Amino acid sequence: MNLLNTDSLLKKTALWAVVLVLGTAMLSWRQWTTAREQIEPLQANEIAQVYSEFWNGQQTAWADDVARISDQIKPGADNAELLDAYAVGNVIWTDRNGVVEQTFHVAPRLMSTLFYVNGSLPIYEINTTIVKTDAAGFPVWLSPRTNAAGELSGWIAVQANRDRLLAKFEERVGSPVVVESLEGQYLSPQVDELRRFHKLEKGTSELQFDRRTDSYSRLYSFTGARGLKVHVVSDRTEEALALAASTNVYLLTLGILSSIVLILGLFLIGVRLNKMRNLAARLEDSIETANYDAEFAISGSDEIAQLAASFTRMNEKIRSQVEQLQQASDSERDANRSKSEFLANMSHEIRTPMNGIMGMSDLLLESKLDDEQRDFVETINRSAQALMVIINDILDFSKIESGKVEIEAIDFDLREVIEDTASSLAANAATKGLELVVDISKTTPQRVIGDPGRLRQVLSNLIGNALKFSSHGEVVVCVSSSFGGKIRFEVADSGIGIAADAQSKLFSAFTQADASTTRRFGGTGLGLSISRQLTELMGGEIGVESTLGEGSMFWFTVVMEQTSDNSQSASCESLSGLSVLCVDDNDTNLKVLVKQLSAAGATVFSASSAALAYEILNKEDIDRLLVDYQMPLEDGVQFARRLRASEEFADLKIVLVSSVCDRSQYPNDTDEVVDVSLIKPVRGAQLVSTLASARVANLDIDDLLADVEAAMGGSGDAPSLMEGVKVLLAEDNIVNQKVAMKMLSTIGCQVDVVANGIEAAAAVKEGDYDIVFMDCQMPELDGYGATREIRSGEAGRMRIPVVAMTANAMQGDREKCIAAGMDDYVSKPVNREELEAVVSKWKSS
Secondary structure, eight states, X not given: OHHHHOOOHHHHHHHHHHHHHHHHHHHHHHHHHHHHHHSOOOOHHHHHHHHHHHHHHHHHHHHHXXXXXXXXXXXXXXXXXXXXXXXXXXXXXXXXXXXXXXXXXXXXXXHTTSSEETTTEEGGGOOSOEEEEOTTSOEEEEEEXXXXXXXXXXXXXXXXXXXXXXXXHHHHHTSOEEEEOTTSOEEXXXXXXXXXXXXXXXXXXXOEEETTTTEEEEEEEEEOGGGOEEEEEEEOHHHHHHHHHHHHHHHHHHHHHHHHHHHHHXXXXXXXXXXXXXXXXXXXXXXXXXXXXXXXXOSSSSHHHHHHHHHHHHHHHHHHHHHHHHHHHHHHHHHHHHHHHHHHHHHHHHHHHHHHHHHHHHHHHHSOOOHHHHHHXXXXXXHHHHHHHHHHHHHHHHHHHTTOOOOOOEEEEHHHHHHHHHHHTHHHHHHTTOEEEEEEOTTSOSEEEEOHHHHHHHHHHHHHXXXXXXXXXXXXXXXXXXXXXXXEEEEEEOSSOOOHHHHTTTTSTTOOSOHHHHHHHOOOSOHHHHHHHHHHHTTOOEEEEEETTTEEEEEEEEEOEEOSOOOOOGGGGTTTTOEEEEEOSOHHHHHHHHHHHHHXXXXXXXXXXXXXXXXXXHHSOOSEEEEESSOXXXXXXXXXXXXXXXXXXXXXXXXXXXXXXXXXXXXTTHHHHOSEEEESSOOXXXXXXXXXXXXXXXXXXXXXXXXXXXXXXXXXXXXXXGTTOEEEEEOOOHHHHHXXXXXXXXXXXXXXXXXSHHHHHHHHHHSOOSEEEEOSSOSSSOHHHHHHHHHHTOTTSOOOOEEEEESOOSTTHHHHHHHTTOOEEEESSOOHHHXXXXXXXHTTO
């Protein structure tokens, strides 16, 4: 056999084990058979023959004895000794109707057979002495009784003593006997033997061990007369001991042989294991020292030698793969470094000319232009802003993909962020004639801890998309608290909707619902992908529900912890006692206004048109009228004009709410017929504060100042706020120099300009400047080096604020500027408001 020629230790050991098991089983079986042949047991057929002969004779003899003494068995007499002597168990006397008159040791079983002995013979049909058997196969002697006149007076039934008869049969057989009746009853004269019988397994004649008696028994069963089962419990302890003794020698021999084979096998296995330990130690040393040049040669041709050769080949492959991975890692590191440098350079290079475009367009818009010129400049400005959105999306996507985006955890006013975000997009909604509605649930916390910038970015993206893809109707922003400390945001629109098969692709990068959408509406397809990743970074998720042609509802959740100071603003209760009439043809906007004002304590009435509002004014005592500007049939200004013409409503406080952001489109008499005009979506606190004023005043100071400044040609009063502030501008780009100089001059600053870092450091030493605006990338000496040189020369002098004004807007650029010694950071393109805020912040220092 090929198996015998193999070097496999496992196969050899298995073969030895099989041979030993088969040999042991064969010898044991042979010895068992021999022992059984030597000890011939009593067979069941022999017992059945003895039972048939002896039992029938015993029953006949008992019946004869009962017939001889029947005259002595009298009712009421002391028959105990007589009956016991003749093995009588039970006696019953009946009258001629079969009714029991007297009994002796009556058992219920015998009573059940009075009228039908064995179910075959009615007792009242017995007219002569007969012998029958009961349900257990024992004899019953039956005879009619007569009186002195020889008339039938009843019957007598005598049952044999079962235990006495069984005891005689056991003496004959030499073993305990158990009789099983047709009714399943087990009978035995010895209680212990009956218990022993119940412990044995029925239906087998094999040798069995009884743990209760520590003995071996064999159970012989056969069917006797009338189908009764007879069981003979034969003690075979001596037979079992003899059988065990006959096999002990062979078992001992096999045990010794097995031990020898086992010791030999263990020795051979130990030799192999020692080789394997040495091989494992060498392999572990190779792994720990990363020595992939090691070889594992072992002499021989067995499995371990083959394993060692495999390890050597594996080491060679690992060495080759490590070298390839190292090369790939170096290449990837170089590629990532090049990518980062490219993005940084592209960001700087794009932002630099964009700063000139947006800055110059802002300055042009503040100059005196005719309508056509202003339209051209506004178009340039909007295009530049759209381009900046695309640039910022690409940079954000790159930061997220590289894992460089960090989520802040700061305390901020959640409602203020939501309302500011919506207000910043109100002009877009007004341009398309859309209603932009913000509905913040009362349960939404006021102050939370999170990242307001990233929250604003996600919310702006969803609202902007809703406005972009909607041509009519409304965009509704709903905010509410959710489970697990989450806040849920929903942005629903009445736009074009999204097909079901396209919804799964929406949140993938560079993807829109279909290619035609990109051509029709524009966009990079990065906004939703960035929003998904930002919401996940803030512990939430994002999704969409939409039907094609019926609009969409985008939702997202974020985890934000509530602060301890989370009380509502004081103005929330300031409308208590006031009655307000809200008039708006947009049902959603009307419901939101009613909910806001009711939460502030006002008594609120609502109407969907000017006609319905006029009816309410004539019926109710109204303190404030909140009316929408754009309504069918009669707009808000026309309605206010009609009310002012009536002496009854001349003093009514009227607040105009409009989606039109450009007040120049209002009728000329608007300020005469309304007390104040607000832009949708209206901030809740602003709305409550406006309505709560005793004399409603125009709170939109910024717009008033802008109108004044435009009328004055851009000079206005604002420059006086920064009068006398000396600024040094370090900028090498000519266009950026002009833009920054003009913006700073417009707000009243005195500006000196240098073109590189060397000139900037020298100018600071010679001049007395309040603020230095420092570009980072300049020839000869960059902004970082110039700042370090300025700081090194400040010993004993007051520290001059240095503000980085750079096109570097990548992750970590701000930190790099601060580390170089700068005090603040603004990224290009910079608008005038941002410059004014920075100058105002640092001028006092």
